[in-house]
Amino acid sequence: MKAKVLVTRKKSIADPEGHAVQKALTQLGFDQVKNVRVGKIIEVELDQQSVHSSKEQLQQMCEKLLANPVMENFEIEMQS
Amino acid sequence: MSKKPKYGIVVFPGSNCDIDCWRALDQVLDADVTYLWHQDATFAQELDVIILPGGFSYGDYLRGGAIATFSPIMEAVKKHAKQGKLIMGICNGFQMLTEMGLLPGTLLKNKNLKFICDTVELVLQQTTSPFTNQYQEDQTISIPIAHGQGNYYVDDNTLHKMEANGQILFKYARNPNGSLSDIAGICNEQRTILGMMPHPERAVEEIIGGTDGALLFQSIANYMLNQN
Known part of the structure; x- marks a missing residue:
């Protein structure tokens, strides 16, 4: 059994990495980019x-460590 | 008869300020100090203060301090905490204490995404804790920082509670990393567990830039004297 765990920063928390990527994308000419996380x-x-x-x-793994x-926040995606 | 505090410094794979702490305590401050290995499940009951040192335990994989949290020795560290004995987490050690839930909040990446290595000014917020009783109120001190993930964050409710309980011990005079409310160092409600990003162990000798950190260890010695 395989699974993918997607870990994202909560919306209420600033994401400086996303912000840096967004700025770089804008510099590359992708002006339509509104937000990156x-x-x-x-x-x-x-x-x-x-x-x-x-x-x-997996739920327990996420709560304890991942x-x-x-x-x-996290999301678990099961794959067969 | 004076009683010197007995320190235990936990060494994790990737710790690198364990040696700085050892030197500060053993050679400069004349304290009793011993190294503890992360794989050991216990340590001597006679130890007064446990230090979780700075560095990059487990390569900072996943999140700074996250994997070290599950080292065998951490059960003994939690027991030490429950007994109301002192714990200091410096830099990576502070990250571990938040990951373990022994201190509130968490440490995010620095706002400017850079690893910052500098000497910064801190302003004392509380001078009645076991860690700060030798400082003056509102005193400004110079202490080195060296971190990429030191941007303290906690939810508003908890922050208000921490402020009301006097749990914020050090604030940055000029915020280097985006830390909420300029927070540089905090303690738990009982004031027995300290977490701070700056490195007091690197500020105990004039020859390497100042001795403002020594007062923190002298505060601990003073607290221990009054305990016995």
Whole structure:
């Protein structure tokens, strides 16, 4: 079982990385860019068949380590 | 009879200010000090102060301090905290303390996205804590900083509570990293756990630029004397 975990900064928290990328894109002539936010993708491979229990485990992984709830949100995307 | 505080400095893979702390405590401030290894599950009960030093534990992978949080020694550090004993997290150590939930908030990347290595002025906010009792109120001190992820953030409600409880110990005179409310160093509600981005251990000798950091360690010594 494979999964992708998408970790993004909470909307209420400034994203200086996204801001720098946005400025660079504007400099490159992409003036239509309104906002950029940078996050990260974590790919996890599990030795586990059940989607349900995999998802449960991934939820725990995110809460314990993969994301920091003070500043980040996460989404889990299961892949077969 | 005077009692010297006994310090334990935790060494993680990627720590690099452990040696600075050792030198400051052992050779300059004449304190009792020992290194602790991150893989050990326990340390001596007689240790008074645990230091989580600066550096790049686990290469700052995922988030600064995040992976170090799950080192075997951290269970003993949490126990030490529960007993109301002192803990200092400097720089990467501050990041660990927020990741462990022993201190509120978190440390974001610096606003200008740069790693900042400089000596900055800090303004004392509280002089009654175990870590700041030898400073004067509103005193301005010079302490080095060296970090890329030192932009302190916490939600508004928690910030108000921290202000009301006097948990903000140091503020930057000129904000270098975008830190909320210019915060450079905080403590927990019980004032036994300190987290700060600046490096007091690098400011204990005139020959390397000043001794303003020494007063922090002298504050701890003074606090320990009054405890016994």
